[in-house]
Amino acid sequence: MSIAESPLLPRPPSDTAATITRGVRRALADRGVRTLVEFSLANNRRADIFGIDEGGDIVIVEVKSSVADFRSDHKWQDYLDYCDSFYFAVGPDFPQELIPEECGLMVADAFGAEVLRESPVAKLVAARRKAVTLRAVLCAAGRLHRVEDPGFGM
Numbered sequence: 521m522s523i524a525e526s527p528l529l530p531r532p533p534s535d536t537a538a539t540i541t542r543g544v545r546r547a548l549a550d551r552g553v554r555t556l557v558e559f560s561l562a563n564n565r566r567a568d569i570f571g572i573d574e575g576g577d578i579v580i581v582e583v584k585s586s587v588a589d590f591r592s593d594h595k596w597q598d599y600l601d602y603c604d605s606f607y608f609a610v611g612p613d614f615p616q617e618l619i620p621e622e623c624g625l626m627v628a629d630a631f632g633a634e635v636l637r638e639s640p641v642a643k644l645v646a647a648r649r650k651a652v653t654l655r656a657v658l659c660a661a662g663r664l665h666r667v668e669d670p671g672f673g674m
Contacts, residue, residue: 535585536585536586536611537568537583537585537589539611539628539629539630540583540584540585540609540610540611540628540629540633541557541568541569541583541609541628542628542630542631543609543628543629543630543631543632543633544569544581544583544609544626544628544633545557545569546631546632546633547626547628547632547633547634547635548569548571548579548581548633550632551573552573552574553571553572553573553579554571554572554573555569555570555571556569556570556571556656556659556660556663557569557570559656559659560655560659561598561599561602561652561655562602562651562652562655563598563601563602565595565598565599567580567581567582567599567602567603568580568581568582568583568609569581569582569583569609570603570656572653572656576649576653577604577605578602578603578604578605578644578649578652578653579603579604579605579606579607579639580599580602580603580605580606580607581606581607581608581609581626582596582599582606582607582608582609583608583609583610584608584609584610584614585610585611586614587614587615587618590608590610590614590618590619596608596623600642601648602644602648602652603644603652604641604642604643604644605624605638605639605640605641605642606623606624606639607623607624607625607626607635607639608620608623608624608625608626609625609626609627609628609633610625610626610627610628611627611628611629612627612629614627616636619637621637622640623637623639624637624638624639624640625637
């Protein structure tokens, strides 16, 4: 039995988007970025992965599980006003030439991700950064409360 088949290790998700998400979150954590998934922004868009580091820099990652998923979704530009850095994350077999040059690019599997192209940095203005950070803190605290006290209605 290989180490990947060990029943003592968590099995990677079978769903492609979940697999990519898991790998990206691990890679971002290695960079000191803490993340939330499916984070709702003030413009009613939901970021696949929202991250913030100790310096307050904000990153959003849009996960694309297939070419059809990429081609059918044109809302990614709506995320740019809510982050300092924006990336697409795809699986190893995704045709990378489809990803716009002006965006960062990560390739991920269930165990990590590699940044193939760094995102350009466009610093948020202070008021927007404060609003986005406060929204993230409230979201994270609410999620943690529901985990720690599942019987409490929030």
